Amino acid sequence: xxxxxxxxxxxxxxxxxxxxxxxxxxxxxxxxxxxxxxxxxxxxxxxxxxxxxxxxxxxxxxxxxxxxxxxxxxxxxxxxxxxxxxxxxxxxxxxxxxxxxxxxxxxxxxxxxxxxxxxxxxxxxxxxxxxxxxxxxxxxxxxxxxxxxxxxxxxxxxxxxxxxxxxxxxxxxxxxxxxxxxxxxxxxxxxxxxxxxxxxxxxxxxxxxxxxxxxxxxxx
Amino acid sequence: xxxxxxxxxxxxxxxxxxxxxxxxxxxxxxxxxxxxxxxxxxxxxxxxxxxxxxxxxxxxxxxxxxxx
Numbered sequence: 355x356x357x358x359x360x361x362x363x364x365x366x367x368x369x370x371x372x373x374x375x376x377x378x379x380x381x382x383x384x385x386x387x388x389x390x391x392x393x394x395x396x397x398x399x400x401x402x403x404x405x406x407x408x409x410x411x412x413x414x415x416x417x418x419x420x421x422x423x424x425x426x427x428x429x430x431x432x433x434x435x436x437x438x439x440x441x442x443x444x445x446x447x448x449x450x451x452x453x454x455x456x457x458x459x460x461x462x463x464x465x466x467x468x469x470x471x472x473x474x475x476x477x478x479x480x481x482x483x484x485x486x487x488x489x490x491x492x493x494x495x496x497x498x499x500x501x502x503x504x505x506x507x508x509x510x511x512x513x514x515x516x517x518x519x520x521x522x523x524x525x526x527x528x529x530x531x532x533x534x535x536x537x538x539x540x541x542x543x544x545x546x547x548x549x550x551x552x553x554x555x556x557x558x559x560x561x562x563x564x565x566x567x568x569x570x571x572x573x574x
Numbered sequence: 575x576x577x578x579x580x581x582x583x584x585x586x587x588x589x590x591x592x593x594x595x596x597x598x599x600x601x602x603x604x605x606x607x608x609x610x611x612x613x614x615x616x617x618x619x620x621x622x623x624x625x626x627x628x629x630x631x632x633x634x635x636x637x638x639x640x641x642x
Contacts (some may be wrong), residue, residue, distance in 0.1 A: 390583060390620055393621075404576055404578055408591050
């Protein structure tokens with residue numbers, strides 16, 4: 355069952371032993387003396403699938419760069435990359451490549467929010483693809499939302515709210531269990547449950563979430 | 575739908591996710607269509623010869639181009 359989470363985990367927790375294994379696999383697959391004659395071909399695939407391959411595949415590349423020293427690689431360029439860079443690659447660099455073609459109405463509340471978050475139509479498309487990929491890989495809708503909230507923070511939830519056309523983001527987050535009400539009546543993000551979220555990975559947090567939900571009798 | 579280049583390798587389809595030029599050579603970043611975590615980099619010669627990279631330093635330098 356744990357393997358079902360492998361790809362998703364890769365996105366969400368790059369600093370993980372399994373991701374190092376993926377990076378090592380990339381190195382062993384790429385370095386050697388073999389050569390072959392093979393003619394390139396073309397095929398039609400869904401755009402969403404191509405984005406999925408790109409985000410996941412190049413994420414492995416970012417991981418390989420992060421782990422370069424442990425992999426026995428020493429190159430000056432690799433020293434410029436650290437964990438933060440590898441993590442932010444998923445959220446910033448690759449997405450910005452798709453998001454540059456900003457074409458949103460301006461002077462609207464939505465535009466100002468999206469401008470603040472550097473979000474445009476392509477960003478939404480990528481986020482939708484990610485959500486679909488997570489669900490295709492066996493995550494429930496709630497788990498997918500949780501995963502995205504962990505990966506993208508509350509800004510990502512705003513984006514999801516936009517996708518689903520909800521009027522009230524707070525209501526949406528409450529309904530999905532990503533906000534809860536403190537004793538003083540204020541709202542707090544669900545992630546506050548996970549005081550150790552910086553030390554453990556996505557799988558562990560999902561397990562914690564499931565336990566909490568089961569105790570509440572809500573289920574996932 | 576979009577048109578994507580691919581190479582059949584060992585009875586698997588490896589999609590071309592990206593292509594870069596580096597020091598006079600062409601490199602492709604490939605992903606197994608059936609396992610997106612199965613990725614590799616190859617040096618392309620004459621459009622139909624795929625060669626593994628000589629060493630890890632070459633790979634790291636090329637990878638940095640792919641993710642920039």
